[in-house]
Amino acid sequence: MSGTVIQDDLTVEGNLTAKDGTVIISGNVVGDIDANVVEILSSGRVRGGVTAVNVTLSGALEGSVKCSELTLEEEADLKADVSAKTMSMSSGTKVHGKVAVG
Numbered sequence: 001m002s003g004t005v006i007q008d009d010l011t012v013e014g015n016l017t018a019k020d021g022t023v024i025i026s027g028n029v030v031g032d033i034d035a036n037v038v039e040i041l042s043s044g045r046v047r048g049g050v051t052a053v054n055v056t057l058s059g060a061l062e063g064s065v066k067c068s069e070l071t072l073e074e075e076a077d078l079k080a081d082v083s084a085k086t087m088s089m090s091s092g093t094k095v096h097g098k099v100a101v102g
Helices: none
Strands: 003-006 011-013 016-025 028-030 033-040 045-057 060-072 077-089 094-096 099-101
Parallel strands (some): 003 016, 045 060, 060 077
């Protein structure tokens, strides 16, 4: 499995594609992300669309999410339209938007 890490001090403006890989974000991304696995850490911020098999959110996401499995951690802040096969949420998660699960 390959992986790409966007560090705390990095801002990426543009789309990211890692079809068979993992993208881990602790910095900022302004653009769409298309990957196998996307993990947005507590310091991570994404403004755009995320398409992946598995998405884990501990930080902030504003835009849209399309995935098979969505996991929202305790401090996640999701302002997006969501389409997922399964979704799990921890207490304290903030969700704003349309959610379709199933």
